[in-house]
Amino acid sequence: MDPSDELDAAAATRITAIPVGRSPFIANGLPQLGAQSLRVGIIGIGVVPFRPATPEYSWKEIMYEGASRAYADAGVDPREDVGSFITCAEDYWEGFGIFDEFTPDQLGAVLRPACTVTGDGIQGLAQGVMQIQAGLAEVVAVEAHSKVSDLLTYEGVVRHAMDPIWNKPLGGSPYYLAGLEMEAYLRAAKLSERDCAAVVAKNRQNAMTNERAAHGLKLDPEDVLASPPISTPLKELDVAPLADTAVVLVLAAEPRARKLSSEPVWIRGIGWSSDSPWLETRSWTNAKYAEDAAKMAYRLAKVRAPAKEIDVAEVDDKFSYKEPQHLEALGLSRKGSTAKAIREGTFGLGGTLPVNASGGSLGCGNVIEASGLHRVAEVALQLRGHAGRNQVNGARTGLAASWRGLPTATGAVAVLGVGK
Amino acid sequence: MALDSAGLTIDDVDAVVFGSAPDAFDGIHMKGENVLDGCGGVGKPYTRVYTGGGTGVFSPIAAYWHVASGMFDCVLVVNEEKMSSCQPHAQSVFGYIWDPILDRPLKPNLVWIFAMEMNRYMTVHGIRYEDIAAVAVKNKRNAVAHPCAQLADANITVDDVKNSEMMAWPVRRLDISPPSDGASALVIASEDFVRKRKVESPVWFGGVGWCIDTTMWTDRDLYFPEYLARASKMAYKQARIDRPREQIDFAEPYDPFDYKELHHMEGLLLCGKGEAPVLTRQGVTQRDGDLPTCPSGGLLGVGNPIAATMGIKVGELYWQLSGQAGKRQIPHEIHTGVTNAWGDLMQFSSVVVMRA
Numbered sequence: 001m002d003p004s005d006e007l008d009a010a011a012a013t014r015i016t017a018i019p020v021g022r023s024p025f026i027a028n029g030l031p032q033l034g035a036q037s038l039r040v041g042i043i044g045i046g047v048v049p050f051r052p053a054t055p056e057y058s059w060k061e062i063m064y065e066g067a068s069r070a071y072a073d074a075g076v077d078p079r080e081d082v083g084s085f086i087t088c089a090e091d092y093w094e095g096f097g098i099f100d101e102f103t104p105d106q107l108g109a110v111l112r113p114a115c116t117v118t119g120d121g122i123q124g125l126a127q128g129v130m131q132i133q134a135g136l137a138e139v140v141a142v143e144a145h146s147k148v149s150d151l152l153t154y155e156g157v158v159r160h161a162m163d164p165i166w167n168k169p170l171g172g173s174p175y176y177l178a179g180l181e182m183e184a185y186l187r188a189a190k191l192s193e194r195d196c197a198a199v200v201a202k203n204r205q206n207a208m209t210n211e212r213a214a215h216g217l218k219l220d221p222e223d224v225l226a227s228p229p230i231s232t233p234l235k236e237l238d239v240a241p242l243a244d245t246a247v248v249l250v251l252a253a254e255p256r257a258r259k260l261s262s263e264p265v266w267i268r269g270i271g272w273s274s275d276s277p278w279l280e281t282r283s284w285t286n287a288k289y290a291e292d293a294a295k296m297a298y299r300l301a302k303v304r305a306p307a308k309e310i311d312v313a314e315v316d317d318k319f320s321y322k323e324p325q326h327l328e329a330l331g332l333s334r335k336g337s338t339a340k341a342i343r344e345g346t347f348g349l350g351g352t353l354p355v356n357a358s359g360g361s362l363g364c365g366n367v368i369e370a371s372g373l374h375r376v377a378e379v380a381l382q383l384r385g386h387a388g389r390n391q392v393n394g395a396r397t398g399l400a401a402s403w404r405g406l407p408t409a410t411g412a413v414a415v416l417g418v419g420k
Numbered sequence: 421m422a423l424d425s426a427g428l429t430i431d432d433v434d435a436v437v438f439g440s441a442p443d444a445f446d447g448i449h450m451k452g453e454n455v456l457d458g459c460g461g462v463g464k465p466y467t468r469v470y471t472g473g474g475t476g477v478f479s480p481i482a483a484y485w486h487v488a489s490g491m492f493d494c495v496l497v498v499n500e501e502k503m504s505s506c507q508p509h510a511q512s513v514f515g516y517i518w519d520p521i522l523d524r525p526l527k528p529n530l531v532w533i534f535a536m537e538m539n540r541y542m543t544v545h546g547i548r549y550e551d552i553a554a555v556a557v558k559n560k561r562n563a564v565a566h567p568c569a570q571l572a573d574a575n576i577t578v579d580d581v582k583n584s585e586m587m588a589w590p591v592r593r594l595d596i597s598p599p600s601d602g603a604s605a606l607v608i609a610s611e612d613f614v615r616k617r618k619v620e621s622p623v624w625f626g627g628v629g630w631c632i633d634t635t636m637w638t639d640r641d642l643y644f645p646e647y648l649a650r651a652s653k654m655a656y657k658q659a660r661i662d663r664p665r666e667q668i669d670f671a672e673p674y675d676p677f678d679y680k681e682l683h684h685m686e687g688l689l690l691c692g693k694g695e696a697p698v699l700t701r702q703g704v705t706q707r708d709g710d711l712p713t714c715p716s717g718g719l720l721g722v723g724n725p726i727a728a729t730m731g732i733k734v735g736e737l738y739w740q741l742s743g744q745a746g747k748r749q750i751p752h753e754i755h756t757g758v759t760n761a762w763g764d765l766m767q768f769s770s771v772v773v774m775r776a
Contacts, residue, residue, distance in 0.1 A: 090443070092443055092450070095516075095520075098441070098517045100764050101635055101767065103632070105635055112631065113632070115478060123467055127467065127482065129489070130491060131485050133488075133490060133491065134490075136628070158449070160448065161453065163454065164447065272466075273464065274453070274466045277454055296465065300491075
């Protein structure tokens with residue numbers, strides 16, 4: 001084909017292919033990492049304790065704080081040891097055009113490979129895993145943060161993500177989308193508002209004993225039910241309050257991970273997926289993105305019966321109903337029996353499958369794009385046995401699942417494990 | 421079109437990578453989410469990577485690691501830019517890319533700071549303006565054979581460039597690429613997939629590299645893009661290139677301004693510091709020269725739809741190396757090409773080496 005004849009617009013066509021087997025990195029002695037078996041470990045965890053506002057930090061300083069904690073935990077010097085840096089950020093959250101410009105200095109990434117992923121922290125984590133699997137880097141730092149307290153118009157920014165022709169002009173608080181989805185989901189899944197209120201009470205209680213949480217609170221489900229309505233059936237306490245943080249994870253290829261860390265937490269599986277961006281054509285009762293992302297992660301991690309094999313789960317709960325909706329999509333709770341499981345305390349700290357032992361977004365705070373990465377950090381701390389008073393005994397395999405929040409239908413899943 | 425040319429459909433695609441520059445061009449928060457259905461991303465692993473103007477060559481690198489990780493067989497990359505929605509001019513969006521305390525109160529724009537960089541480059545090496553304008557002439561002439569060209573001109577001369585409107589000394593209007601709308605797409609697949617599906621005339625990745633320098637551009641000596649030299653070394657190491665000038669047959673350096681082609685040739689280690697204008701004057705970088713540079717017509721001739729320049733840069737490597745460049749085809753035998761894109765605040769470069 002002569003493209004000069006074919007092209008009619010500024011669109012271009014080509015096929016390109018990659019000789020994976022001939023990659024010189026692999027030939028040069030780095031491990032050849034098979035497609036079906038990930039060999040990437042988390043060796044450093046840095047989480048700046050969540051707070052509703054952090055006036056003493058600039059957005060650069062909070063990133064520096066998170067990064068310093070992670071590098072110290074991993075025992076690495078970013079300027080020598082880290083081969084690639086990934087930041088998860090969106091221009092409008094940050095109040096900049098091209099936020100990528102403002103990332104290198106505070107991460108120790110000056111004159112190093114670094115990039116931005118405009119996505120949730122687990123999507124960024126996935127890019128780091130692939131860079132290591134592809135032999136492009138041995139050690140990768142993944143960063144995500146929230147300085148959402150700087151935003152005077154949080155709801156306005158969320159609304160700015162809605163379709164500018166069909167949805168945004170409808171105006172109002174974007175939380176009406178969550179109200180509609182909650183209504184649709186509760187009907188389909190035969191859950192009550194009280195079940196959602198129990199989720200809120202559980203997560204905020206769990207946050208009471210998590211030193212990283214900003215919104216721990218002793219609550220009765222009655223308090224949640226009595227809180228002012230936002231968009232029926234969604235009430236004020238069904239919504240995760242906002243918080244600031246920076247979260248940095250340091251990843252390493254297996255041999256380096258074993259050398260650098262006495263207790264690497266292995267990323268056994270990772271997956272991410274998006275349902276339709278159109279409100280009008282996506283699935284409202286079932287979190288399809290979580291289902292697809294989990295399928296991918298379980299395939300890589302060789303998980304066949306997730307409800308039995310996962311010991312501890314951190315799943316997105318930016319709204320109370322999202323926790324049960326995600327648990328069903330992830331195969332961690334059988335559709336139709338979720339209400340019963342909630343009432344029996346299955347997902348409580350002492351239950352058979354502790355969910356959001358950290359307190360989740362409801363208890364720790366909604367940290368926008370950092371939410372997923374934070375939950376991976378919480379699972380990793382559980383598997384290391386470093387979860388303090390919220391420790392789930394004997395946890396060997398854990399799962400973290402994220403959702404990018406309104407108005408998206410995008411989410412990601414990571415399956416982590418310790419030991420061989 | 422990308423899928424058609426590969427004889428594939430969206431069902432063959434395992435994952436999608438999207439690239440685009442500032443969200444403010446489209447006036448939509450999370451624009452990657454908004455366009456994901458247009459990119460074929462619904463129900464698939466979909467990611468947007470973002471390195472400012474460097475995205476044009478960076479999103480193909482992200483697609484490369486999707487495949488090279490062994491996790492995906494076939495990945496679609498789609499890059500988009502629509503600058504015409506910004507009225508009166510896309511430059512207004514760039515008001516928000518500056519440090520809010522140190523830079524923004526000065527109300528800088530991109531032409532001003534690039535004029536500073538160009539001036540520094542000329543001063544350090546004693547380069548004449550005419551040798552830089554010769555790049556704009558070459559690329560706008562090369563673009564005559566490109567079907568997407570916005571500013572192709574077969575008869576343009578150095579005097580035309582020199583006499584065009586002064587924007588910010590020493591930068592004239594014709595030293596700069598135009599704002600453009602555009603979209604481009606690539607299909608990137610594993611060797612196994614290419615063999616099994618009998619995809620015709622594949623072109624292979626040799627190496628990829630990327631690097632970012634400090635945000636504080638005022639702390640850097642702008643005469644040489646050290647970040648590009650480091651990104652190039654990363655890519656050349658993978659491609660086992662130790663003498664780039666001899667082992668690379670042609671180049672598509674990023675050329676939003678004419679001096680940037682020269683700057684990038686030096687950063688790509690295709691010549692010594694300050695030598696690129698000499699090679700240009702000697703005709704070495706012409707399409708039939710010893711080191712054809714921007715045979716596509718580049719951003720100066722074809723246009724600058726920021727991330728979508730992937731179609732001019734990595735796209736041209738594909739067409740040239742697979743012998744499908746038509747009237748733009750380099751007349752002699754070629755085996756290896758290199759391209760780069762440049763972004764953020766004069767601080768980031770992405771590099772791809774490809775082989776036939």
